Amino acid sequence: xxxxxxxxxxxxxxxxxxxxxxxxxxxxxxxxxxxxxxxxxxxxxxxxxxxxxxxxxxxxxxxxxxxxxxxxxxxxxxxxxxxxxxxxxxxxxxxxxxxxxxxxxxxxxxxxxxxxxxxxxxxxxxxxxxxxxxxxxxxxxxxxxxxxxxxxxxxxxxxxxxxxxxxxxxxxxxxxxxxxxxxxxxxxx
Numbered sequence: 001x002x003x004x005x006x007x008x009x010x011x012x013x014x015x016x017x018x019x020x021x022x023x024x025x026x027x028x029x030x031x032x033x034x035x036x037x038x039x040x041x042x043x044x045x046x047x048x049x050x051x052x053x054x055x056x057x058x059x060x061x062x063x064x065x066x067x068x069x070x071x072x073x074x075x076x077x078x079x080x081x082x083x084x085x086x087x088x089x090x091x092x093x094x095x096x097x098x099x100x101x102x103x104x105x106x107x108x109x110x111x112x113x114x115x116x117x118x119x120x121x122x123x124x125x126x127x128x129x130x131x132x133x134x135x136x137x138x139x140x141x142x143x144x145x146x147x148x149x150x151x152x153x154x155x156x157x158x159x160x161x162x163x164x165x166x167x168x169x170x171x172x173x174x175x176x177x178x179x180x181x182x183x184x185x186x187x188x189x
Contacts, residue, residue, distance in 0.1 A: 001067065004020075012147050018088060025164060065116050088128050092130070124170065
């Protein structure tokens with residue numbers, strides 16, 4: 001599930017980093033185009049030997065959890081095993097990302113909504129660095145919702161391939177293997 005805000009005015013904002021990565025996965029995995037569902041755009045198919053489904057909520061960020069309703073209704077769904085949330089993180093510098101198996105929302109309204117819908121913090125997330133927040137910026141919302149500079153946009157674009165590899169690893173080997181492989185390499189940078 002990639003988090004972001006719908007609408008062209010948000011397309012190149014930091015808050016839409018999750019949308020950028022999920023769109024990249026559709027291309028890399030050669031999945032069908034997104035189709036409209038009740039609260040999201042969804043696509044599904046096979047990646048390697050795994051069935052995969054991608055969700056791009058078409059609610060605003062603070063209502064992202066609503067897109068999970070069909071999954072939550074499925075008795076076979078296990079968020080700890082089956083869900084990876086792709087989300088921007090202003091506390092991480094641009095050019096870095098971090099995988100986490102569980103944890104708090106850390107003040108992120110999209111993650112708060114997801115956790116509210118799941119009633120749990122037990123789901124994986126890939127946090128995409130979009131920081132640091134300039135010291136002159138008083139409002140975090142202004143920072144994540146303003147269009148990125150061409151340089152920052154290019155830096156985010158450069159992250160898409162390694163983040164796709166990290167998601168590939170999560171799909172095929174699980175969150176622990178993905179964290180061991182990708183979080184360690186980030187620390188060595």
